[in-house]
Amino acid sequence: MDFGYTQEQELLRKTVADFAQQEIAPHSLEWDEAQHFPSELIPKLADLGLMGVIFPEKYGGAGLGFVEYAIAIEELSRVDGAVGLSVSAHNSLCGGHIFGFGTEEQKKRYLVPLATGEKLGAWALTEPSSGSDAAGLQTRAQRQQRGWTLHGSKSFITHGTYADIYVVMASTNPAEGAKGITAFIVEKGTPGLTSGKKENKLGCRASDTASLALQDCLVPEENVLGKPGEGFINALEVLERGRISIAGMAVGIAQGALDCAVKYARQREQFGKPISEFQGVQFKLADMESRTQAARWLTYRAAWMNDRGGRVSREASIAKYYASETAVWVSEQALQIHGGYGYIKDYPAEKYWRDSKICTIGEGTSEIQKIVIARELLRSGGV
Numbered sequence: 001m002d003f004g005y006t007q008e009q010e011l012l013r014k015t016v017a018d019f020a021q022q023e024i025a026p027h028s029l030e031w032d033e034a035q036h037f038p039s040e041l042i043p044k045l046a047d048l049g050l051m052g053v054i055f056p057e058k059y060g061g062a063g064l065g066f067v068e069y070a071i072a073i074e075e076l077s078r079v080d081g082a083v084g085l086s087v088s089a090h091n092s093l094c095g096g097h098i099f100g101f102g103t104e105e106q107k108k109r110y111l112v113p114l115a116t117g118e119k120l121g122a123w124a125l126t127e128p129s130s131g132s133d134a135a136g137l138q139t140r141a142q143r144q145q146r147g148w149t150l151h152g153s154k155s156f157i158t159h160g161t162y163a164d165i166y167v168v169m170a171s172t173n174p175a176e177g178a179k180g181i182t183a184f185i186v187e188k189g190t191p192g193l194t195s196g197k198k199e200n201k202l203g204c205r206a207s208d209t210a211s212l213a214l215q216d217c218l219v220p221e222e223n224v225l226g227k228p229g230e231g232f233i234n235a236l237e238v239l240e241r242g243r244i245s246i247a248g249m250a251v252g253i254a255q256g257a258l259d260c261a262v263k264y265a266r267q268r269e270q271f272g273k274p275i276s277e278f279q280g281v282q283f284k285l286a287d288m289e290s291r292t293q294a295a296r297w298l299t300y301r302a303a304w305m306n307d308r309g310g311r312v313s314r315e316a317s318i319a320k321y322y323a324s325e326t327a328v329w330v331s332e333q334a335l336q337i338h339g340g341y342g343y344i345k346d347y348p349a350e351k352y353w354r355d356s357k358i359c360t361i362g363e364g365t366s367e368i369q370k371i372v373i374a375r376e377l378l379r380s381g382g383v
């Protein structure tokens with residue numbers, strides 16, 4: 001057992017942290033206020049290998065593992081959760097699905113431009129009437145002579161407005177339920193694919209979230225991703241790994257909130273001394289630090305187990321559930337430590353709190369994580 005970073009991991013952490021301070025921090029609040037999706041940042045993220053962290057070099061990726069991926073998402077989110085969310089959806093959902101289940105031809109055609117940051121990815125499972133119960137989706141794909149036509153709508157899609165490559169789940173055989181769902185790769189500009197309303201969000205406002213409409217959208221046969229009928233099963237595996245990166249995002253937000261709370265507690269004086277000298281504030285900071293560290297190590301453990309191979313449903317859900325709830329709790333404590341200044345946008349505390357909340361919702365709510373954890377626990381007989 002080794003709980004230290006390797007030299008390479010430490011270098012990666014520092015590189016991403018410096019990048020986030022220089023390229024993201026000065027614009028973060030402005031992007032958030034304007035709901036500006038920072039397309040201009042993507043070539044810079046790509047230069048660092050962050051648009052294809054987890055893909056082999058032969059597909060244009062950085063060839064790193066999930067531990068490194070979690071570290072990178074953490075450091076981005078420590079400065080701005082919206083950037084962490086975008087990089088995460090691009091890598092682990094869209095790219096991850098193509099890497100995991102695509103043909104060699106699909107990887108060359110779609111994964112390479114995703115991993116090099118030339119193209120932006122989106123992954124569309126959620127619909128207006130199916131979120132947690134994702135297998136209940138209503139989007140239909142009908143077989144045509146040379147492909148499939150997709151009809152339906154998708155909601156809350158990260159990069160719904162800006163993506164170039166969409167992975168879309170649709171039912172090819174409704175009678176089979178979850179086993180009748182197939183994944184398709186749909187290129188931007190395909191007739192019948194339109195982006196809808198851009199959502200006006202509570203947090204992570206610089207990460208684009210929009211609905212999608214699919215109407216008579218003809219997708220060629222060669223863009224079926226994975227085997228017909230296996231789209232949902234594969235999506236669950238994609239989500240399992242994605243949850244590790246959302247856990248990394250949550251750890252980063254918690255750490256960022258803790259950083260600003262420590263700084264503020266040392267500066268702010270009341271009753272003739274810094275508020276950091278009050279035990280009531282120190283106890284808050286101690287709890288924030290303890291929970292953030294616990295969340296970090298659960299996240300790295302899930303990432304490490306994933307890198308060793310095999311499924312990590314339970315570990316990924318535990319990490320995502322604990323880290324997400326920790327991010328919300330820690331950022332609320334940070335806001336409270338700032339008093340009235342925590343409630344205004346001149347200080348970063350309120351943004352961490354707003355950004356944290358999506359972690360308990362996206363890629364499966366906390367309640368759904370608990371269902372997965374309990375199911376796996378009971379299946380294994382408690383071991």
Ligand SMILES: Cc1cc2nc3c(=O)[nH]c(=O)nc-3n(C[C@H](O)[C@H](O)[C@H](O)COP(=O)(O)OP(=O)(O)OC[C@H]3O[C@@H](n4cnc5c(N)ncnc54)[C@H](O)[C@@H]3O)c2cc1C
Binds near residue numbers: 089124133155156
């Ligand atoms: C900013 C943002 C980005 C997103 N990005 C994407 C994306 O890129 N691609 C994509 O496909 N989706 C995306 N989503 C959608 C997200 O995954 C869903 O919002 C999430 O899965 C929850 O679904 P829902 O919103 O329909 O809530 P619902 O499923 O309607 O849940 C409502 C409440 O009921 C609870 N609940 C539901 N079922 C159970 C149960 N069995 N037991 C106990 N409680 C239950 C939930 O936990 C929740 O508290 C995004 C969402 C947001 C907000």
